Amino acid sequence: MINLEKALAGRRILIVDDLVEARSSLKKMATILGAGNIDIATDGIEAMHLIHENDYDIVLSDYNLGRTKDGQQILEEARFTDRLRATSLFIVVTGENAIDMVMGALEYDPDGYITKPYTLNILKERLIRIITVKEELRLVNEAIDLQKYDLAIKRCLEVLHNSPRLRLPASRILGQLLLHQKQFEPALKVYSQLLDERSVSWAKLGQAICIFKLGDSDSALALLRRTLVIHPLYVQCYDWIAKILLTLEKPLEAQEALEKAIAISPKAVLRQMELGRIAFENGDMATAEPAFKYAVRLGRYSCHKSAKNYLQFARSAQVLLNNPKERQTQNKASEAFRALEELKQDFSEDHDSLFEATIVESKTHLNMESKEDAKRSANEAEELLGKLECPKMDYKLQMTETFIETDQSVKAQLMIDELKELELSDKQKEMLNRLDHDLNGEALIRHTTSLNDEGVAHYERGELEEAIIAFDQATRYEQAGISVLLNSIQAKISLMERDSPDKKILKDCRSLLIRIGTIAKDDDRFTRYARLRKTFDRLCRASAA
Amino acid sequence: MKPDSKFEFLVAAFVHDLKNQLQSLSGQQDLLVSELPEEYLQKLTPMLRQTNQIKEDTLRLVSVFRLENKDSFAMDDAWPRDTASDAIASCLIQFPELSIDNRINLDAQGFYNEQLVQLALVTLITNSAQAGAKHVELLCEEGENQSLSIIVHDDGPGFDQDILDGLMDTTKAEGTGLGLSFVEMICQAHQGAGKQGSLNISNSKAGAIASLFLP
Numbered sequence: 001m002i003n004l005e006k007a008l009a010g011r012r013i014l015i016v017d018d019l020v021e022a023r024s025s026l027k028k029m030a031t032i033l034g035a036g037n038i039d040i041a042t043d044g045i046e047a048m049h050l051i052h053e054n055d056y057d058i059v060l061s062d063y064n065l066g067r068t069k070d071g072q073q074i075l076e077e078a079r080f081t082d083r084l085r086a087t088s089l090f091i092v093v094t095g096e097n098a099i100d101m102v103m104g105a106l107e108y109d110p111d112g113y114i115t116k117p118y119t120l121n122i123l124k125e126r127l128i129r130i131i132t133v134k135e136e137l138r139l140v141n142e143a144i145d146l147q148k149y150d151l152a153i154k155r156c157l158e159v160l161h162n163s164p165r166l167r168l169p170a171s172r173i174l175g176q177l178l179l180h181q182k183q184f185e186p187a188l189k190v191y192s193q194l195l196d197e198r199s200v201s202w203a204k205l206g207q208a209i210c211i212f213k214l215g216d217s218d219s220a221l222a223l224l225r226r227t228l229v230i231h232p233l234y235v236q237c238y239d240w241i242a243k244i245l246l247t248l249e250k251p252l253e254a255q256e257a258l259e260k261a262i263a264i265s266p267k268a269v270l271r272q273m274e275l276g277r278i279a280f281e282n283g284d285m286a287t288a289e290p291a292f293k294y295a296v297r298l299g300r301y302s303c304h305k306s307a308k309n310y311l312q313f314a315r316s317a318q319v320l321l322n323n324p325k326e327r328q329t330q331n332k333a334s335e336a337f338r339a340l341e342e343l344k345q346d347f348s349e350d351h352d353s354l355f356e357a358t359i360v361e362s363k364t365h366l367n368m369e370s371k372e373d374a375k376r377s378a379n380e381a382e383e384l385l386g387k388l389e390c391p392k393m394d395y396k397l398q399m400t401e402t403f404i405e406t407d408q409s410v411k412a413q414l415m416i417d418e419l420k421e422l423e424l425s426d427k428q429k430e431m432l433n434r435l436d437h438d439l440n441g442e443a444l445i446r447h448t449t450s451l452n453d454e455g456v457a458h459y460e461r462g463e464l465e466e467a468i469i470a471f472d473q474a475t476r477y478e479q480a481g482i483s484v485l486l487n488s489i490q491a492k493i494s495l496m497e498r499d500s501p502d503k504k505i506l507k508d509c510r511s512l513l514i515r516i517g518t519i520a521k522d523d524d525r526f527t528r529y530a531r532l533r534k535t536f537d538r539l540c541r542a543s544a545a
Numbered sequence: 546m547k548p549d550s551k552f553e554f555l556v557a558a559f560v561h562d563l564k565n566q567l568q569s570l571s572g573q574q575d576l577l578v579s580e581l582p583e584e585y586l587q588k589l590t591p592m593l594r595q596t597n598q599i600k601e602d603t604l605r606l607v608s609v610f611r612l613e614n615k616d617s618f619a620m621d622d623a624w625p626r627d628t629a630s631d632a633i634a635s636c637l638i639q640f641p642e643l644s645i646d647n648r649i650n651l652d653a654q655g656f657y658n659e660q661l662v663q664l665a666l667v668t669l670i671t672n673s674a675q676a677g678a679k680h681v682e683l684l685c686e687e688g689e690n691q692s693l694s695i696i697v698h699d700d701g702p703g704f705d706q707d708i709l710d711g712l713m714d715t716t717k718a719e720g721t722g723l724g725l726s727f728v729e730m731i732c733q734a735h736q737g738a739g740k741q742g743s744l745n746i747s748n749s750k751a752g753a754i755a756s757l758f759l760p
Contacts, residue, residue: 001651019565025572032579064561095564115660117568117600120575121634125627133622165654168622197690197738198656199620230617 002132004124005034011057013038016047016074017093018066026060026093029120033127044069045301051083059084060114063094069302070267076108081303086141089134091127093118109172109202133169140173153177168200175206184213201231209240217244235261239271242278251282259287269295269304276309280316288316289332296339307353310343314360321367333368337361352395355384359398366405375406382411393419393428400435409447409477412439440479448474452484459491464498467491475512482525485512489532493539501543509536553614560607567600590641597638604664605727612730618658620735625649625695628659629683632666640674649685655693657735657759665731666697668724669755673699678752690738695757703748728757735759 013035017023020042027038039054041047044065051059051074059078061071069077071092078084092113112130114123134141140159143152156174159166171194178187188210191203204227212220221244224237231237238261245254258275265271276291292313299305317336323329340357347353362377378399385391385399396419403412416439419432455470471488474480489512492505513536519529574593578586611618626649633645666683673681678701686694708725728744735742740760747754 019569021569021572022565025569025576028572028576095561116564117571117604119571119631119634122627122631125624125630129624129627165622165652168656199737201619 001128002135004128004131007131008033008035008058008127011035011037012054013058013060014041014047014050014054014056015039016041016044016059016061016065016071018043018062018064022062026123029123030060032120033124043067044071044074047074048077048301051078052081056084056088058089058091060091060093063092068267069298072108072110073267073269073302075110077303079108086144087134087138089130091130107176133166136163136166137169137173140170144173144177149177149181153181167194168198172202175203179206179209179213182213184210188214199230201227201234205234205236205240208237212240212244217248220244233264235265235268235271238264239274242274246278251278255279255282255284255287262291266294267298269298269302272298273304273306273309276312276316280312285316285319289313289320292316293335305346307343307347307350307357310339310347311353311356311360313339314357314364318360318364318367321364324368330368333364336364340364351384351388352392355381355388355391355395356398358384359402362402362406371406375408378402378406378408393422393424397428397431397435400432400439404435404439407447407450409439409444410473440477444477444479445481448477448480448484452480452487455487455491459487459494464491464495468495475515482516482519485516486525486528486532488512489536493532493535496539497535501539503543506536506540506543556610560603563603567596567603570596571600594638597635601635601664601667604660605668608661608664608731609727612734618661618734620656620658620737623655623657623659623662624651625653625655625662625685625693626651628663629666629685629695632663632670633683635663635667636670636674639671643670643674643678644680645670646680646682648682649695650687653685653687653693654691655687655759656691656737657693661731661734662695662757662759665728665757666695668728669697672724672755673697673701673753676701676753690760692737692740692758692760695759697755697757698749699752701752703753704746709746709748725755728755732757732759 008030013030015023015026015030015038017026023040023042027040030038039050039056041050045068047059047061047065048069050056059074061074063071065071065074071094075084075090075092078090079086084090089111092110093116094113095116111134112126114126118126137159140152140155143149143155153174156170156177159170160174163170171190175187175190178184178190188207191207191210194200194203195207204223208220208223208227211223221241224241224244228234228237238257241257242254242261245251245257255275255278258271258278261271262275272291272295276288276295279285279288279291292309295304295309296313299309314336317332317339321329321333321336324333340361343357344354358377358381362374362381365371365374365377381399381402385395388395396415400412400415400419403409403415412435416432416436424432451470451474455467455474458464458467458470468488468491471484471491474484475488489509492509496502496505513533516529519526523529574589574596577589578593581589626647629647629649633647636643636645670681676699678699680700682696682698684696684698686696688694725744725746732742732744737760742760743758745756745758747756
């Protein structure tokens with residue numbers, strides 16, 4: 001047994017609790033027990049800040065820490081970022097109701113826990129036991145800190161052989177190490193042998209993971225579901241059920257499993273991201289949107305902060321912008337814009353994400369029926385795309401789609417022509433064909449109509465040259481209708497009547513007349529066609545004379 | 546606890562809050578005890594006793610609720626000497642005249658839910674004190690596969706024959722009189738290596754013996 005006073009004296013300790021009485025009480029108790037170098041954090045964010053600044057030997061953290069991270073997440077993040085060595089202690093202080101979650105953690109498990117309410121004597125006894133066990137496993141943890149995993153496995157096996165009393169903690173580490181080294185058969189043996197004698201929740205989860213990795217998904221699922229019957233709050237089982245169901249191509253069931261996990265433990269960033277991702281793939285934006293929103297909020301002060309969360313949140317939100325006049329829709333759009341703005345500020349060096357954010361911004365404006373803003377964002381995205389050294393094909397496809405949506409058909413056509421010359425995957429080819437079809441369909445008709453309107457406006461003001469330019473642009477597209485072709489002919493004829501017949505212009509008129517073909521006498525446009533045709537013939541004769 | 550029950554979530558939230566308050570109260574009392582001169586401590590005694598009683602009752606209430614609900618209890622490596630020591634500390638607040646001897650080996654180790662077993666021990670020691678015992682001994686026998694028997698042996702009048710025969714739960718006038726049933730429920734919540742925990746009671750020449758078998 002260690003001497004607690006000596007063990008605590010030289011160590012740097014962090015106490016995390018959101019309740020002022022609880023943390024001062026714990027600090028006083030720790031001081032009475034011999035601790036001298038104690039820092040205090042009042043929530044998960046402050047705790048992580050301190051953990052990044054300092055090297056702690058012991059962290060004593062409450063599990064429930066109010067609105068931000070919980071104790072388990074502090075542990076995960078501290079170990080994930082290598083800010084807390086394997087040789088350092090992380091002890092969770094909790095009420096009995098959270099023990100299932102604390103003890104079930106397979107990958108990032110605390111070294112011990114202290115249940116509330118505790119007395120000074122209980123704290124002392126627990127710390128002595130926890131630190132003693134940790135000391136006995138020191139060689140194993142030192143090997144882990146050096147990332148010498150095979151050595152750590154060897155030392156773990158020695159501990160198991162020499163100290164049967166350390167079977168539980170040593171098996172736990174050994175199982176993790178074997179999983180890390182992808183040695184699934186031996187890991188399964190470790191968990192199964194332990195479960196023969198002890199019903200330990202984390203060993204059941206470990207066993208299920210090994211069975212899944214060894215190829216038997218159905219048995220793994222059955223085991224996880226049985227474990228959940230006994231431990232309904234064991235959220236990690238739901239995570240693995242979802243993972244397995246995805247490999248079995250059952251994304252809807254996978255989503256359902258993750259939704260159950262989120263209902264129990266909503267503060268895990270990675271779990272919210274995964275739910276968002278699966279729901280997005282499933283087309284369930286009503287689930288994806290809040291999941292990504294949560295991921296953005298939770299990730300804001302964590303190592304899991306990612307531009308992708310912001311993008312996916314805005315993408316899923318913009319799909320839900322059904323009625324721009326409604327306050328709810330307007331609020332949602334504002335949230336999406338805020339998220340994109342935050343992304344642009346916080347990831348200003350990440351040019352790929354900036355481009356994607358601007359594309360999403362354009363689409364969001366479009367859904368809110370702000371065409372001008374959508375076009376402005378599209379042009380901003382175009383600029384950003386131009387600055388990318390080697391833009392992905394997907395970006396070019398996204399840009400093309402945005403050009404089409406913002407009625408910039410010429411740019412879209414140029415991009416499509418460029419993409420047609422490039423190597424594309426089957427999925428990309430499919431998208432390109434769809435865009436091509438869109439451009440030459442509805443979007444193009446909209447575009448030619450707009451050019452035609454422009455031409456008519458010039459014509460009415462007597463600006464014949466400008467009118468001809470606009471009509472020429474409109475008639476470049478096959479989709480230009482008979483009225484547009486007639487307008488173009490009329491503008492050209494008017495110009496020749498004002499100035500003089502011109503062979504090139506007459507040739508253009510002839511081509512347009514050929515494109516029109518014959519018009520039935522009962523067609524509304526026949527009279528106009530006949531009149532223009534007659535004038536055209538006269539101008540031809542005049543030109544020949 | 547089932548995750549889809551709002552009622553149970555509410556109960557859990559209230560209990561969580563209650564435990565935090567008790568934790569804080571307990572910390573402040575410890576501080577007072579360590580700082581106040583000896584002559585004032587006696588005046589604190591009734592308050593310490595009542596706070597301790599509220600704490601024990603709260604834990605008992607939560608445990609009964611969960612035992613009745615057939616919830617699973619987290620089991621882990623645990624050390625009976627520590628568990629007994631915590632139970633003794635709590636009982637000495639209620640029964641300062643009682644002599645309690647913790648004769649459990651420092652290295653003895655088991656696999657059980659520490660809070661439940663501590664409550665069981667507090668219940669058994671309380672029974673002994675209320676039955677008139679002056680001295681209680683706690684012992685431990687280690688069996689195969691980390692199984693344990695924790696024994697509470699007192700110098701009181703021993704169990705009535707009707708209780709030993711399982712005809713009655715209690716002959717006491719005070720308390721709920723259901724202490725033994727509660728301890729039995731706690732033992733039975735422990736399972737391992739194909740065996741279930743149990744409570745065995747008997748009388749010795751010198752008093753009552755209650756033995757908690759934890760597989």
